[in-house]
Amino acid sequence: MVLRLWIGLAFFLSGVVLWTDLDTRTQLLSTVTGAGVLASGSGDYLTGSIEMLAGLLLILGLGARFAAALLVTVAMWFHAQQPGFGIDSTWLLLTGWFVIAGVGPISFDRLFGLGLPESAVVFAKPIARFCSLLSVWIVPLYLLGFRILVSWAFFSNGFGNIKGAANTVYVFLPDYWVAVEVPGAIASAITSIELVFPAFVAIGLATRFSAIPLLLIALLPELLSLEGTTHLQWAAMLALLMTGGPGRLSADHLVWKFLRKRYPELAGKAPFPLNELPHVIVVGAGFGGIGAVRALRHAPCRITLIDRHNYHLFQPLLYQVATGGLSPADIATPIRSMVRNQANVTVLMGRVQEIDKEADAVVLENGRRIDFDYLILATGARHGYFGRDDDWEKLAPGLKKIDDATELRSRLLLAFENAESTTNATLRRDYLSFVIVGGGPTGVELAGAMAELARHGLSGEFRNIDPASARIILVQAGDRVLPTFPESLSRKALRSLERLGVEVRLNSMVEDIDDDGVVIAGERVASKTVFWAAGVIASPAGKWLAAATDPAGRVIVEADLSIPGRPNVFAVGDTAASSSWKGKPAPGLASAAKQGGEHAARVVHAMLEERSPPGPFVYEHAGSLATIGRKAAVVDLNVLRFSGAPAWWFWGLVHVFFLAGTRNRIAVMIQWAWAYITYRGGMRLITGGSR
Numbered sequence: 001m002v003l004r005l006w007i008g009l010a011f012f013l014s015g016v017v018l019w020t021d022l023d024t025r026t027q028l029l030s031t032v033t034g035a036g037v038l039a040s041g042s043g044d045y046l047t048g049s050i051e052m053l054a055g056l057l058l059i060l061g062l063g064a065r066f067a068a069a070l071l072v073t074v075a076m077w078f079h080a081q082q083p084g085f086g087i088d089s090t091w092l093l094l095t096g097w098f099v100i101a102g103v104g105p106i107s108f109d110r111l112f113g114l115g116l117p118e119s120a121v122v123f124a125k126p127i128a129r130f131c132s133l134l135s136v137w138i139v140p141l142y143l144l145g146f147r148i149l150v151s152w153a154f155f156s157n158g159f160g161n162i163k164g165a166a167n168t169v170y171v172f173l174p175d176y177w178v179a180v181e182v183p184g185a186i187a188s189a190i191t192s193i194e195l196v197f198p199a200f201v202a203i204g205l206a207t208r209f210s211a212i213p214l215l216l217i218a219l220l221p222e223l224l225s226l227e228g229t230t231h232l233q234w235a236a237m238l239a240l241l242m243t244g245g246p247g248r249l250s251a252d253h254l255v256w257k258f259l260r261k262r263y264p265e266l267a268g269k270a271p272f273p274l275n276e277l278p279h280v281i282v283v284g285a286g287f288g289g290i291g292a293v294r295a296l297r298h299a300p301c302r303i304t305l306i307d308r309h310n311y312h313l314f315q316p317l318l319y320q321v322a323t324g325g326l327s328p329a330d331i332a333t334p335i336r337s338m339v340r341n342q343a344n345v346t347v348l349m350g351r352v353q354e355i356d357k358e359a360d361a362v363v364l365e366n367g368r369r370i371d372f373d374y375l376i377l378a379t380g381a382r383h384g385y386f387g388r389d390d391d392w393e394k395l396a397p398g399l400k401k402i403d404d405a406t407e408l409r410s411r412l413l414l415a416f417e418n419a420e421s422t423t424n425a426t427l428r429r430d431y432l433s434f435v436i437v438g439g440g441p442t443g444v445e446l447a448g449a450m451a452e453l454a455r456h457g458l459s460g461e462f463r464n465i466d467p468a469s470a471r472i473i474l475v476q477a478g479d480r481v482l483p484t485f486p487e488s489l490s491r492k493a494l495r496s497l498e499r500l501g502v503e504v505r506l507n508s509m510v511e512d513i514d515d516d517g518v519v520i521a522g523e524r525v526a527s528k529t530v531f532w533a534a535g536v537i538a539s540p541a542g543k544w545l546a547a548a549t550d551p552a553g554r555v556i557v558e559a560d561l562s563i564p565g566r567p568n569v570f571a572v573g574d575t576a577a578s579s580s581w582k583g584k585p586a587p588g589l590a591s592a593a594k595q596g597g598e599h600a601a602r603v604v605h606a607m608l609e610e611r612s613p614p615g616p617f618v619y620e621h622a623g624s625l626a627t628i629g630r631k632a633a634v635v636d637l638n639v640l641r642f643s644g645a646p647a648w649w650f651w652g653l654v655h656v657f658f659l660a661g662t663r664n665r666i667a668v669m670i671q672w673a674w675a676y677i678t679y680r681g682g683m684r685l686i687t688g689g690s691r
């Protein structure tokens, strides 16, 4: 991929310069690619455009074979037109590699590779077939050519060095020899390497290792910062052989074939059946559970991952589903697809109801019992209503699951519909009053997104009401919003909320909630829509295990995240209380859950291999982020704090990066871009049976 980016960037910049100033083209290529050799004659806009477009496609890995073929053609055409400008054949060979072999896994071509051949696109199937034939038949020949070329270049260089002065070696290659003065011993070592190792590379014997010393020699001019020595493309060819191997026409291939026949386990076939391995059960496919499963990828065990849903949910963006900015599928990823390539994992959809501690078994809702050797509980948390769950949960739903988000979205949109259709002014006012309880990140983000929807997203769509007149009231028991952030950022968040017209009530407790409103610090506020973002309570894992819990219901775990007295049972993430953050409990954040899951997996892995366990779990806090609205966010990265538009961009990038699945990342970016330009969210559907 690095090679692809490098070549794509070189051509892209070459195209840019061709558009702007031909004279600097050679120089620019020198700095970018280490070779000022692609420059060719007088520029024209057509060639510049082709280079830019094809370079970009190569970088993206989209139609990369065709882009690379176009670039090779353009470079050769230039050369034919103006022979005075040299084209380095190594550049052409490297670019040609992508024509023959295609691109690697991190590319759009790989993403579309499965579906496109069977699509209705004309000639897609024969083209795909032709490309795969190229990969099968021409790649080995191409690699053989690479090997012979590289070997010959080094060997002839070494041969030349024999005749040179004792303390001088010529690096690097025939066209670009550079004399370097080195101690005599080093000169003869370099010469010997150049004489011996090319033979191994040429026949493809221990190629990946033989290429290493040659690569170092190829990099010598760069390492020594010698003027005018820019031959990274030779190093790139060697790196390609080191990472991809020498291909089928090589001694390595024959040796490997023989070994695989003799020792089938080398071919990925387990020497013993998977079901004889110790059984690890992971309950919950949230951040903690997925983190644990992935960290057990190479552990000698079979894993059963149990979740009551068939998807992993990215909770940080739930509020955008609740306010119509994203659709549920954008932030949820099927669990099976996430672990598709991990052969030691079986996914089971089911709700765990209890744990049989005596028999080491989990019991599912349908009565099925599953035995385990090790158990990792990552069942998260749910809303807590400070003991008023029975009365308040129906009246003020919270935001934890997809169903919660679609319920909130329905209630929010229904309130506007009801306000539009009623002729009673008081009722209309009540429908247009929204109360959010809780001024932590969820409450702040929800309030900001609701205010943006009311002020901008619905404008011009109603005839009897002005959605912008909606009151949005955020109630916070403490003296500032975002209490886990530094005070300065809390103040900025408060100002951003106020700019959006959100009424923030600090130091105010919600004392009662009913169908017609809430009582806030003794004052009645009429509202038909109340949302809860105030408290969470851990899953019942503590009850299942009859283990000690903290006031939020989180299981109090040992330093290695195991349950006291149960070294083979672990709790991680929102369902565990561990004093792993400088003596304080790890926060209820996705990163803490992920790190916890990975740590528990490391402990299990060490036990499976009878190694000494890793030290205690130490939570590394990378920072906290919250967004309030367009161009308004706060970021606390411990060493750096910022807010406003840069924080908003940072927040967006981080969330897209951590979303699971490429489809979701692309979908979210498209939705955001659309909403950013138009101020309209497209997911404003009232679904389900909301009141």
Ligand SMILES: Cc1cc2nc3c(=O)[nH]c(=O)nc-3n(C[C@H](O)[C@H](O)[C@H](O)COP(=O)(O)OP(=O)(O)OC[C@H]3O[C@@H](n4cnc5c(N)ncnc54)[C@H](O)[C@@H]3O)c2cc1C
Binding pocket: 283, 284, 285, 286, 287, 288, 289, 306, 307, 308, 309, 311, 312, 313, 314, 315, 316, 317, 318, 319, 350, 351, 352, 353, 378, 379, 380, 381, 399, 400, 441, 442, 539, 572, 573, 574, 575, 587, 588, 589, 590, 591, 593, 594, 625
């Ligand atoms: C609205 C909202 C916004 C948030 N924003 C952020 C943020 O911006 N940044 C951040 O870092 N964190 C944020 N968080 C917190 C973060 O999402 C959680 O800390 C994190 O998801 C915890 O991971 P977990 O693996 O412990 O639990 P979860 O991710 O909640 O996963 C628990 C899993 O267990 C499954 N499960 C539960 N009970 C059972 C059962 N009985 N049987 C089978 N399966 C079960 C659930 O279906 C779920 O898949 C937010 C949370 C919410 C709700």
